[in-house]
Amino acid sequence: MKKVKDILSEKINAETHSIAPSATVWDAIKLMTDKSVGALLVTENDKLVGIISERDYMRKVALMGRASQTTDVRDIMTPNPLTVAPDQTTEVCMELMTEKRIRHLPVVENGKILAMLSIRDLLENIMEEQKHLILQLEQYIRGETY
Template identity: 55%
Template sequence: MTLVAKILHSKPDPTVHTIAPTASVFDALKRMAEKGIGALLVTEHDAIVGILTERDYSRKIALMGRTSAATLVRDAMTTPVMFVRSSQTSEQCMQLMTANRVRHLPVVDDGKLVGMVSIGDLVKNIISEQKFIIEQLENYITGAPGP
């Protein structure tokens, strides 16, 4: 299995987008739409205090009759935030995501935020690993030389 560090290294844009807990949910949604992402880490004084996802918006704002412009991020974010270390495997991340029904995991090493992995990042990695294994097996079966 691939380590989280390798997945982070392979991401075209390793930027972790954040927002303050005092920002409006509307501003958070606008940033997510601009960046094409589904979650923002909520930080205060360089500390992770929560995560705001599209799911949080749908369940804690839209379905409760609130407005995104009048609601602060702190009132809609999920806390505490689950995280992984860069030394963990993609399989461990998938197990954590599946068991807890989350789609984004911040990566924290020695108390420092180093990245974020999404379910999409993990699926892309698993597909790549499977494709490589299939190619190796096909080469073995046909007797073709490997890469």
């Protein structure tokens, strides 16, 4: 089973985007839209203090009748998000995301933010591993050896 660092090394766009807790939700949604991401890390003095996602916006702004232009990110973010280390296995990450019903995991090592791992990253990895396994099994069945 692969580790988080393996997935990150294969990731085409490993850029991580963040926003300050004092920024408006409007700014966060605009940044997510501009960068085509579903979540942002919320940082203060280079420290991870939270995470804000499209889901947070829907549940805590749109459905509650708040105005995104006047609501601060800190008011709707998920504080102290779960994080994983680069040496964590993808299997553990998938279990964690499934159990906690989350789609994004910040990758942190020694307090330093390295990246954001998404459920899409994990699913793409699983599909590639399954394709490889199927190919190996087909070759085995045909008696091919390499």
